[in-house]
Amino acid sequence: MRYWIAALCLGFGGLTLAEPPALHSGQEARYQALIEELRCLVCQNQNIAESNAPLAEDLRLQVAEMINAGRSDAEIKDYLVARYGDFVLYRPPFKPNTWLLWGGPFLLLVLGLVTAFRIFSGRRSETPDESVDQAALHKLLQGQSDQRNKS
Amino acid sequence: MKARFLIPVGIVAALLVVLAVGLTLNPREVPSPLIGKAAPPFALPRLYQPDQLVTDASLKGRVTLFNVWASWCVACREEHAQIERLAKEFGMYIIGLNYKDETQDALGWLSHFGNPYSAVAVDADGRVGIDWGVYGVPETFVIDSAGVIRYKHIGPVKAADIENRILPLVRELEGGQG
Known part of the structure; x- marks a missing residue:
């Protein structure tokens, strides 16, 4: 298993596609933004802007060509998602199976706040219990400490 | 009081289960969105008859x-005996895609x-x-007789893999068609 991964990263050899089409400055900015948001599937912790894997090269070319052909960002993303799944997007869409992914941090924040609130409000509620006769209790404690002082 | 003490223990146990399951997954195997969809169309030259x-x-x-x-591809060399087995021993019809070669x-x-x-x-x-x-x-795809991708092996x-995944699926698909 391990050596075919190594082979993947090393072995994707040699072949490169045609030169990317020339993009004007507005297109160039879109191109940069897009390739920084798309994941390279060969070396998964890199986007296709950073990765030197030949697949990333091919995908950069594909993106450049689609921009040149007048496709919108959404169309280009849809094109890649249809082939590689939501995993190619570094910002996955908000849908039922990503609710936990997007909502998880907020859920944890709320849980933490609730827990903190309960701990701190519990501490503050050290007010005298009304079911206890405070005067009698006071007298009792006073008596005990008097006795202790005498002995 | 006792139940309260169990809460952090429960949280740790749940976390351990989630992490243990995570360890058994292979992050390189990205589920393909193509499963259940028609095979993407292509028209490419044949390796042995480039004019066709x-x-x-x-x-x-x-x-x-x-x-x-x-x-x-070194790993292709490694799997090749199994692909040969699929063709010769099990009579599978196999189309090859010679990728960037x-x-x-x-x-x-x-x-x-x-x-x-x-071909x-x-x-x-x-x-x-x-x-x-x-x-x-x-990568190996299993495609049913209607041309729909049913399984992808990365x-x-x-x-x-042949015994556990590919052959059972192929038999099931072949059984379904007649």
């Missing part, structure tokens, strides 16, 4: 394996290691590979 085309039409009419390989290297590779393919399509620039969502050669096919 192989198209997605050749994937229809019977259960087919679509194996993506290249002569530069040099024709001479590919021909030499097949004459050396054997040719289990009914080999030459995807020199890797564009059909992109359409098929290929990101790590070798990485070299091993004997256990």
Whole structure:
């Protein structure tokens, strides 16, 4: 298993596609933004802007060509998602199976706040219990400490 | 009071279960969105008759394996005996996609290691590979007789993969059609 991964990263050899089409400055900015948001599937912790894997090269070319052909960002993303799944997007869409992914941090924040609130409000509620006769209790404690002082 | 003490223990236990399951998953195996969809169309030159085309039409009419390989791919060498077994022992109909390869290297590779393919399509620039969502050669797709992708195997096919996943699925698909 391990050596075919190594082979993947090393072995994707040699072949490169045609030169990317020339993009004007507005297109160039879109191109940069897009390739920084798309994941390279060969070396998964890199986007296709950073990765030197030949697949990333091919995908950069594909993106450049689609921009040149007048496709919108959404169309280009849809094109890649249809082939590689939501995993190619570094910002996955908000849908039922990503609710936990997007909502998880907020859920944890709320849980933490609730827990903190309960701990701190519990501490503050050290007010005298009304079911206890405070005067009698006071007298009792006073008596005990008097006795202790005498002995 | 006792129940309260169990809460952090429960949280840790749940976390351990989640992490243990995570350890058994292979992050390189990205589920393909193509499963259950029609095989992406293509029309590519044949490796042995470059003036003729192989198209997605050749994937229809019977259960087919679509194996993506290249002569530069070390893991393809590793799996090749299993692909041969699928063709010779189990009579599978296999279409090869020769991915980003040099024709001479590919021909030499097949004459050396054997040719289990009914047809080999030459995807020199890797564009059909992109359409098929290929990101790590070798990859093997199981396609039903209607031309719909039913399963994708990433990485070299091993004997256990044939017995446990590929053959049962192929038999089920073949049973379904008649």
